[in-house]
Amino acid sequence: MNIRILGGCLRVFSWGAVLLLTGSVLVLLGYLLVKGVPSLGRELIFGQVDVLDAVLLRKRVFDGLFPAIAGTLSVVLLSVGLAIPVGVCAGIYMSEFATVLQQRVFGLMFDILAGIPSIVIGLFGFSGAIFIHKYVSNDFRPCLAVSVVALAFLVLPYITRTTQASMQGLSIQTRQAALALGATRVQNIFYVLLPQSFSGILSGIILAIGRCAEDTAVIMLTGVVATAGIPGSLLGSYEALPFYIYYISSQYTDATELMSGYGAAIILLVVCAVLFVLAFIIKRRLAGPAGPVAGEFHG
């Protein structure tokens, strides 16, 4: 009898929780879309400048999001490009060579690094910039290069962990076939293990891209500014989409600026959603559900 009442309560409670959670997120995102969609358009990104002129850098865009988008794009590409080789190599080592002790110690360090709040990573980049300013060159200030390095620190553990996990997830048959045919360990890694775990690594990289694109706390301490134009040099300031959203929310002066904030938020949300779906599909499609695909190889 008691369990029946309890069960009923639990059922109501769980439905309520699901409706409240999904409902509030949908209301938030719906509000964003309803308010922001009218602002979407060519003008939002390029202002009064012709699209071709802007993309070919012939004219500077002053009243559009183009510089912020270009800034985000360059900071993301550079930092993920920096983190991928180191992260993948570290993941290979963790999966294929590390002793039990190394796995424990390095694993703990990766977990700590992964958990450091992004503002603290930003503070680290900021203090690095002060250090260089003091001891190396007086002209050095927080800039694109500092953000790139700090963001690379932020996503490094993700890439390492996904590489390690997807390589360790390979079946023993896959691992040993090439070795049995006389391949060396390194050949086995490059010709068999890496290609086989490619989809897992790729989806990890895409999630890392999303993490870089949305992060605001790291870049706000390491060189992002409200107006800088297209990033021209690694040592210069730059604009970025998430920082623009933050900046507009407190500094907007008229309705048009506020609307461009909504527009920027929609663009950032869509970019993150697309990256997320992409990572999901790659993981599903290329890896497939573990059972049947593994069966195909043996059949």
Next chain:
Amino acid sequence: MTRVTQQTARIVFFISAAASAMAAALVFGFLLVFGFPLIGGGEFFSLLARPWSPGQGLYGFLPMTMGTAAISFLSIVFAFPLSLGTVCFMGGLGPARISRLLDGFVRFMTGIPTVIYGFLGIFLLVPVVRTLFTSAGSGMCILSASLMLSLLVSPTMIIFFKDGFDSVDFRYIRAADALGADSVQRLIYVILPGAWPGIVTGVIMGLGRAMGDTLIALMIAGNAVHVPGSILDSARTLTSHIALVSASDYESLAFKSIFACGLTLYVLNALAVIAVRRLGRKRGQV
């Protein structure tokens, strides 16, 4: 030749792994060196509990510590029932098809940028709080920030809770089914008692996520530097305090204090990571 390649490749892999591991130590080292003038005199712990009043030369960050504690605990209070209910739904109380959709939705939520939560907080949530509670002033308060944060930490908690649910031995569930248990009985008698390490892990990870987030508190908690007296008070978190640094004078104590904030966040996070790893080992992982 191949021997050389073998050795080189192995060394490159090792250097990458060691360098990545050292990165965590490097961050700690920088914070320590820059915050040293405050920490050196053994003042670090008294700073945590001292008020902030630069005019009188006091740079304790009690207000920020309290702000972080209040906002992150309150967000867990909101997020815990939401997450537990959602996981129970996915664990058999709800229809399977909706559960699968819900699983995708929760994973999607992890990708929503926190600056967007902050932005919508300013223009949607804060006005509502301001209208509902007249004593909330501008509406930028602990309540607003923790409501928004609860949406940010829920997916983290749900994923770890679900992990805990899935780690319950399948044979126990089958045995309960064979004895004629329905989905509610299975949940209450078999799954929930077995899933507690996952639930504790989820709460710790959620707390870490809430403490480490900057943008939501920065944008909608109001950032006033005083020890908050109620959840309708404005407050500043450790993370916002770092974000609001005005880097005019690198030598000032006010500036050095942000490194003490950073160290505090770093150490709390490291403790959480160690606790979670302990729990994982207890469960037979790691």
